[in-house]
Amino acid sequence: MLAIIWHSRTGASRAMAAAVAQGAGEQGVLLTAAEAMPAILLGARGYVFVCPENLGSMTGQMKEMFDRCYYPMLGRVEGRPYATAISAGSDGAGALSQMDRILTGWRLKRVADSLIVNLGAQTxxxxxxxxxxxxxxxxxxxxxxxxxxxGLDLGIF
Structure with a gap:
């Protein structure tokens, strides 16, 4: 299972997560950040985290998911692959930095460059x-x- 954990307020990250799941086919499982619980995430072979950047940070719902899941998963998922996708009004760097910092603690392995979709929303x-x-x-x-x-099917990750 490839767990695709997402949160969206205005639809962009929801659409991005759905597209990731479509590409992943039967392996992709969409989970809202509120649905993502340690017991479910521990069963995944890999993770894609999708959220907007809000006020230069990852969205609060995604942060709450990490707060809830961090310690129950710590020491139990090392080496598993992950990727991130961020919808942003500018560069997405703040959200990316926060997620990477947390995921480094889990010792996950980034397997793709972060996908940042800049929607240019400024007003x-x-x-x-x-x-x-x-x-x-x-x-x-x-x-x-x-x-x-x-990559999961071939055992590359």
């Missing part, structure tokens, strides 16, 4: 609005899911 209206992700960016998410699932 209050743009930030609050429901987002649409381009087909090019959704294809990149599908490719991430497909490559990750293939």
């Amino acid at each position: 209050m209206e743009e930030i609050r609005a429901e987002k649409t992700v381009s087909e090019v960016d959704l294809d990149a998410c599908r490719n991430l899911g497909s490559a990750f699932a293939e």
